[in-house]
Amino acid sequence: MKKIINAPEAFVDEFVEGILAAHPDLVKTPGDDIRVLVRADAPRPGRVGIVTGGGSGHLPLFKGYVGMGLCSGVAIGNVFSSPSSEQIFEATKAVNGGAGVLYLYGNYGGDVLNFDLAADLADLEDIATRTVVGRDDVASQPNERKLDRRGVAGIIFAYKAAGAAAERGDSLEEVVSITEDVVEHTATMGIGLAPTILPTTGKPSFELGDGEMEIGIGIHGEPGSRRGPLETADEIADHVLAALVEDLGLKAGARVAVMVNGLGATPLEELYVLYRRAHQILSGLGIEISKNYVGEYATSLEMAGASISLLELNDDRLALLEAPAKSPFFQEG
Amino acid sequence: MKKIINAPEAFVDEFVEGILAAHPDLVKTPGDDIRVLVRADAPRPGRVGIVTGGGSGHLPLFKGYVGMGLCSGVAIGNVFSSPSSEQIFEATKAVNGGAGVLYLYGNYGGDVLNFDLAADLADLEDIATRTVVGRDDVASQPNERKLDRRGVAGIIFAYKAAGAAAERGDSLEEVVSITEDVVEHTATMGIGLAPTILPTTGKPSFELGDGEMEIGIGIHGEPGSRRGPLETADEIADHVLAALVEDLGLKAGARVAVMVNGLGATPLEELYVLYRRAHQILSGLGIEISKNYVGEYATSLEMAGASISLLELNDDRLALLEAPAKSPFFQEG
Numbered sequence: 138m139k140k141i142i143n144a145p146e147a148f149v150d151e152f153v154e155g156i157l158a159a160h161p162d163l164v165k166t167p168g169d170d171i172r173v174l175v176r177a178d179a180p181r182p183g184r185v186g187i188v189t190g191g192g193s194g195h196l197p198l199f200k201g202y203v204g205m206g207l208c209s210g211v212a213i214g215n216v217f218s219s220p221s222s223e224q225i226f227e228a229t230k231a232v233n234g235g236a237g238v239l240y241l242y243g244n245y246g247g248d249v250l251n252f253d254l255a256a257d258l259a260d261l262e263d264i265a266t267r268t269v270v271g272r273d274d275v276a277s278q279p280n281e282r283k284l285d286r287r288g289v290a291g292i293i294f295a296y297k298a299a300g301a302a303a304e305r306g307d308s309l310e311e312v313v314s315i316t317e318d319v320v321e322h323t324a325t326m327g328i329g330l331a332p333t334i335l336p337t338t339g340k341p342s343f344e345l346g347d348g349e350m351e352i353g354i355g356i357h358g359e360p361g362s363r364r365g366p367l368e369t370a371d372e373i374a375d376h377v378l379a380a381l382v383e384d385l386g387l388k389a390g391a392r393v394a395v396m397v398n399g400l401g402a403t404p405l406e407e408l409y410v411l412y413r414r415a416h417q418i419l420s421g422l423g424i425e426i427s428k429n430y431v432g433e434y435a436t437s438l439e440m441a442g443a444s445i446s447l448l449e450l451n452d453d454r455l456a457l458l459e460a461p462a463k464s465p466f467f468q469e470g
Numbered sequence: 471m472k473k474i475i476n477a478p479e480a481f482v483d484e485f486v487e488g489i490l491a492a493h494p495d496l497v498k499t500p501g502d503d504i505r506v507l508v509r510a511d512a513p514r515p516g517r518v519g520i521v522t523g524g525g526s527g528h529l530p531l532f533k534g535y536v537g538m539g540l541c542s543g544v545a546i547g548n549v550f551s552s553p554s555s556e557q558i559f560e561a562t563k564a565v566n567g568g569a570g571v572l573y574l575y576g577n578y579g580g581d582v583l584n585f586d587l588a589a590d591l592a593d594l595e596d597i598a599t600r601t602v603v604g605r606d607d608v609a610s611q612p613n614e615r616k617l618d619r620r621g622v623a624g625i626i627f628a629y630k631a632a633g634a635a636a637e638r639g640d641s642l643e644e645v646v647s648i649t650e651d652v653v654e655h656t657a658t659m660g661i662g663l664a665p666t667i668l669p670t671t672g673k674p675s676f677e678l679g680d681g682e683m684e685i686g687i688g689i690h691g692e693p694g695s696r697r698g699p700l701e702t703a704d705e706i707a708d709h710v711l712a713a714l715v716e717d718l719g720l721k722a723g724a725r726v727a728v729m730v731n732g733l734g735a736t737p738l739e740e741l742y743v744l745y746r747r748a749h750q751i752l753s754g755l756g757i758e759i760s761k762n763y764v765g766e767y768a769t770s771l772e773m774a775g776a777s778i779s780l781l782e783l784n785d786d787r788l789a790l791l792e793a794p795a796k797s798p799f800f801q802e803g
Contacts (some may be wrong), residue, residue: 139664139774140776141663141740141776142664142703142743143742152705152739152740152746154746158749159742159764196737196738196742212541272613367472370476371476373474402735403529403772405529406481406526406771408474408488409484409486410475410488410781412492413484413491416492431768436738438737440734441772468801
């Protein structure tokens with residue numbers, strides 16, 4: 138795979154420089170490390186701060202969700218590598234408005250370690266932190282071990298809800314409770330058709346035969362629930378939706394938000410072919426789609442594939458999704 | 471290249487069904503042909519209608535730019551094929567609010583033929599139409615023959631300006647004049663790294679060797695100005711920007727809008743690496759970037775590559791870009 142880059146080791150810093158050059162009205166670096174980024178009006182006195190982060194290579198995740206009604210700050214590492222605890226702590230200090238800081242990120246070992254270390258550093262400076270991890274990938278663990286699942290695109294729902302709650306002035310405990318509630322009602326499954334090539338090593342993120350697909354693939358190419366011949370869009374949607382509906386225990390009369398997310402190289406047209414079928418399936422089950430998102434929300438560089446996420450809605454969760462938000466890559470209202 | 475589709479011949483209708491299912495608040499089909507789509511509140515009495523269209527496979531182009539402050543209607547054909555004159559005429563009737571209709575589309579033979587035929591049909595029903603074609607691809611013809619250039623991603627600037635003018639109630643002649651002015655000051659150049667595979671034939675849209683790139687490539691894979699070894703992101707940006715700045719005759723003190731557009735498979739990270747360099751180059755020349763767009767605005771299915779567009783700004787053009795707009799894939803304000 139050919140890439141439009143300069144030196145591979147400069148890739149992360151250079152795309153962040155591009156983001157900063159393009160969006161100085163929305164985001165800023167609080168210090169010397171450009172991989173730490175906060176919303177332009179941070180810190181906001183009396184408001185809960187929300188810090189996210191993770192490896193690079195997933196745009197719009199993570200850098201793209203810092204702004205009004207979303208996250209307050211972010212720290213990113215190298216491609217598919219955790220940011221350091223120092224970087225997370227720097228973001229924490231920069232967004233701390235005295236009401237505490239929520240750490241909200243995907244459930245991966247390196248990220249958990251470094252966010253926990255950052256929480257210790259914050260504690261030493263009397264900044265209260267709490268943690269909620271995205272854990273929506275139903276293929277990564279069965280329902281009985283759902284707390285151990287990986288976090289994937291469904292975290293966008295959690296960002297949106299947490300950001301809306303923080304924006305209106307909810308306390309740290311309230312923001313945690315709202316965010317946990319959204320995470321608890323979110324489920325995602327992905328399918329992979331072709332890997333990305335890692336810029337520094339030139340190696341594919343996973344191997345897959347001609348004509349094969351991986352159902353339940355993770356956002357870094359982690360193995361899914363099964364591998365088999367490439368299916369039609371409708372068959373894929375059928376399998377994915379069946380798993381999500383079962384996992385969330387959705388019944389007729391339920392309301393959901395649906396996200397059909399492209400993993401990088403898959404055309405928007407194909408995402409709409411998937412959405413078409415998701416809409417048919419859910420309608421057939423008597424489940425109402427109250428909100429939909431079709432596009433690239435959490436990618437894996439130029440990986441080919443897609444994921445579908447469902448968030449079961451009630452009035453509160455829908456209102457949180459519909460609250461205004463604006464970041465470099467996301468706008469509501 | 472593996473695709474998430476059902477029967478290849480159903481691809482276009484199925485992704486349009488997905489768009490209609492996802493965005494019933496923004497767009498509707500005026501008749502039985504779902505490839506003809508208009509904004510949900512069409513026709514708007516006393517307002518100029520704007521109809522665009524072209525081949526499928528370029529989302530968000532063309533379907534994605536129908537909405538408030540943008541186009542009023544669209545007709546699309548098969549992948550990379552023109553819509554029929556009957557489809558364009560159907561869109562024309564559906565958006566006609568009595569103030570005339572602007573046809574605004576990219577300069578390709580089939581599209582010109584069919585839009586001209588639709589204009590004849592409209593004339594028979596006393597609907598006044600005028601035509602402006604996007605012709606921003608500087609690599610397709612030299613400056614002396616700029617009227618013959620192909621239209622590529624720069625048409626988004628024209629949509630935005632024409633839509634803002636029509637929204638505020640400008641006459642058909644005024645909308646035409648404003649749109650021509652924007653087209654006249656727009657220039658684009660693309661680079662291709664890997665082709666798309668056409669869904670129905672399974673054939674690549676063009677051939678390119680390992681380690682090769684095509685500078686000046688068209689949005690369907692048309693040959694560019696030269697082919698050579700893959701360059702770094704900075705070298706690519708240097709060559710493209712030099713061509714655009716020369717073509718538009720930009721001098722220190724000029725103001726521009728910049729669009730870095732992904733052609734499908736190229737990650738957002740790489741687009742920001744290009745934007746970073748574009749920002750450096752233009753700043754170095756004393757040219758101010760007053761507005762920027764980085765993302766996928768006009769694609770070619772899963773083609774790898776990018777284009778850069780410049781629109782030279784004055785106060786009027788900047789105000790038109792900044793006017794509110796909302797469609798399934800584009801929002802301003």
